[in-house]
Amino acid sequence: MTKVGHIESRVSDMLLTPVQDALPGIDVADRAAALKRVPDDKAMLRAVTELTRDLGTPNPRIFWSDFLASAFLGYAGLFVAIISGNIWLQCAAAFVAVLALYRAGGFIHEVTHVKHSALPGFRLGFNAVIGVPLLVPSYMYEGIHNLHHARTRYGTDQDPEYLPLALMKPWTLPLFIVASLFAPFALLFRNAVLAPLSLVIPPLRKIVVERYSGLAINPAFRRRAAEGEAHRNWIIQETAASIWSIVLLAGVFTGFIPMNTFLIFLCIVSSVAVLNQVRTLVAHLWENDGEPLSVTAQFLDSVNVPPPGVLASIWAPVGLRYHALHHLLPSVPYHALGEAHRRLTAQLAPDSVYHRASYDGLAGLVYRLARSTLVRGA
Secondary structure: OOHHHHHHHHHHHHHHOOOOOOOOOOOHHHHHHHHOOOOOOHHHHHHHHHHOHHHOOOOHHHHHHHHHHHHHHHHHHHHHHHHOOOHHHHHHHHHHHHHHHHHHHOHHHHHHHOOOOOOOOHHHHHHHHHHOOOOOOHHHOOOOHHHHOOOOOOOOOOOOOOOOHHHOOOOHHHHHHHHHHOHHHHHHHHHHHHHHHHOOOHHHHHHHHHHOOOOOOOOOOOOOOOOHHHHHHHHHHHHHHHHHHHHHHHHHHOOOOOHHHHHHHHHHHHHHHHHHHHHHHOOEOOOOOOOOOOHHHHHHOEOEOOOOOOOHHHHOOOOOOEHHHHHHOOOOOHHHHHHHHHHHHHHOOOOOHHHHHEOOOHHHHHHHHHHHHHHHHO
């Protein structure tokens, strides 16, 4: 066997055996090349569809109770962090606030996928309770995230939520995380300054719509203006977010809102953004260099972190621990993904491709990604 043939064989072994990490000596570029050659596993895809047909209906009781309880706990923690004079209690309350508001904010993902007729009022409830107050109304994700799921867009330069991070320089990872620290400041500026100005400066409006109206990580992505009902929802939500941002900043500048209160709020929202960015780091393997992939290859470039580990339910809540499975079943609500995974795990053979997207936890995935950039960027 030639050297090239040997490498291709080992890469194939890496993709077609249930290992948790890359084989020693296999460069990430070789893995990326092999990923593009992965055909669709029709047997697995058929099984995924057949075994989960009854799991597509969202349960309003679960959605509302989970969302509202998370939001209540988050705001309670924020309130205690603001009024408490005990530093340890403040830190504990802030920690609770970050985790709870992070979970509540995760429902923006469900808002983009759920059939709103099956969950009436939930989009409004999300935006009123979390989206507008935390400066992330759902229009910034609706119309963006669905492109990430498009069969021919995933992992290409037309995907707003993909960068080949595993193939990039080592400094891109810390920059990716640090940038999220400043998200609340950028969103305040966008809503309080850019949005109002763009109403009277058409060229600025074009820039705001294309570049600053979506929760995207691909800097080359340009968003198109929404139309119809989506446009009406956009305008209503954007107006509410602008009014809230202006009132918030005016309250601080006039002294009505104490600076300490404002800074605690910003620190907690920034921490939520950082936690989400860390979770994003391990949602995929980020090993595609821009070519369209088969559905099975997209699945293998994505990540499940199933039980028995319990920490994933904290750092990847609202079904995000089953992100690879979600890419196969984007219309299945978050509360049914665990059952879908259990069925597939029980019914599919041990050597099924399905099991090859499962990983043990956050640390190993971050290590794999960091190692890939170090080797690639050396």
